Amino acid sequence: MDEALFLSGLLAAGIRLAAPIALAAIGETLSERAGVINVGIEGIMLVGAFVAVLFAVQSGNPWIGLACAVLAGVAMGALHAYFVVRLKVEQIVTGIAVLFLGLGLSGYGYRLTLGEAGTAVKVPGFRELDILGLADIPLVGPILFGQHALVYIAVAAALLMAYLFRATRLGVIIKAVGETPVAADAVGIDVDRVRFLCVMVAGGFAGAGGAYLSTAHLWGFVENMTAGRGFLAIACVVFARWNPMLAVLVALVFGIADAAQIRLQSIFPAVPYQFFVIVPYVVAIVSLAVGSRSSRMPAALGIPFARPR
């Protein structure tokens, strides 16, 4: 029974920790399917985390914080898209610039606003739900019914996106834009517009992931609080072979690894805690080695579209 309780708690915590990675990964999946990689989502998540806290505090409502974080993410996505889709410059380098911008904007904004007041600001954050009062059911309750609203939203978004790619005309268009943009263009699809929109939506997802970190997982903003989760999200997309549902499952693996290392720290106090903190990163490094070879990325990923003459 103790083991079952431990595993149940681990899984519930793993889901909580996976949610921000999953949200960002769902968005990045869409963007990469359309042919655009954004390595700056870590920076967009940071902006989302800061904006969510700022507007949650100002309005007293975490949902308004979340909405503003999504909008900020969309704006950052639009900046990335403007450069890589409109100006057609190098995607990786632009993404790196977006990362620096996000790092700077969130830290700068925080120090100008909430950081001035110190840590005493009370953040009206999200509470875990208790769906139908079932969260207290032993073992499965906290896992299935006691998560944050954003967790359910993330799962729904992943399902929706899987359906989008599998069964809708829009999904076919997005995939065509990422796989064979010349052919897509030939049948009258505006390749650049589809890409632009997908990158913006991806930014919104990253913003939501950041908001989750600062208003659901923790109630407050800390500079650089994403701690590599944006890059873990990119890793998720690759390991999941650009499948949104699988991306969420891979995110769950990282989340559980994170939840496990936190527990292991208290179980083995004699072992320096740093050896546990690195667990999710080591998991990512090992899975990079194990899971990369057979993956086939969207054919036009990273390549700006230019109409053949």
Place this chain on the structure above:
Amino acid sequence: MTAGLRMPALAAVAFLVLMVVALILLAGADPASLAYGVVERALFTRAGLLEALLRTIPLTLMGLGIAIAFKARVFNIGMDGQLIAGSVLAVLAAPMLPSNVLGIVLFLALGFAGGAIWGGVAGVIKARFGGNEIIATIMLNYVAVQMLSWLVRGPLQEKMRIIPRSDAIDQALRLPVIFDGTRIHAGLIVAVLAVVVTALVLMRGRFGYRLAVVGSNEHAARYAGISPARMAAVVLVLSGALAGLAGAVEVAGLYGRLQEGFAPGFGIAAIAVALVARLNPLLVPVSAFGFSLLYAGLGALARNGVVPFPLINILEGTIILVFLAGSVALSRGSGRMKEAVADG
């Protein structure tokens, strides 16, 4: 093709400049006097100029590493971790080194090797398993930071066991000061040598040619009998080594011991340095000095509470984007890498 992009590119530049100006105004500072203050403190005060010159040393070494990697389109963004790995290996082995010039050379060589190993891990993941080097190098950063945190609190902590830092290395292993009355150390010579060697290798040697081929067209590289995977591994080892060398130079030249966060944000800055230098090794030191002036000037103003310091990251991102947009606005026809292929 690109002619039609000139106005949109200039619009992007205008937007970015306005954004930075607006952000500075938001902080209650005056953009013009801020810019003047940065230049004044960095260029026209002795302390500012010396601080900038000191920072130019590691940023040059690391910028060279980034230039090598990015030329091959291998995106090493884990220089912070490689820098730590290099300085850790050097400090670990320091007690065994002879107390003379040879010891200094070995100390730096160990830094070089440590960075090479850390970069090599990402290299193996990339070359052997096809794993993305961006993710690998970033993840290795976090591992290195945690390992350093453990070392300076555990096995490597000073004998007094008060502050999380190592004992000082042997004074004989320290890089000597080369200008009396300053802290400018012999690392400056190391950096100059590194610039010359890198420039020769990249511009004259076979290796530089192969690097350029891999970077411009992987298919062409394969036809020419060059393995892009192997090149990527070699490049990650080399750029990691330069970051590790920078770490050892910082320890031997400035701090004399290992501690946490002794090169804050250098890995990020090095990317901006190399990109602004257009990956040209001869321009890297110039660019590194420019960014160092910015750091020194802005750092002084931030300490006085004029603007929050993270403005530096905003500026780094903005400068890279302005350079990207600028290259679009100035190019005639086949400017950008992939577009040239798609256009042809």
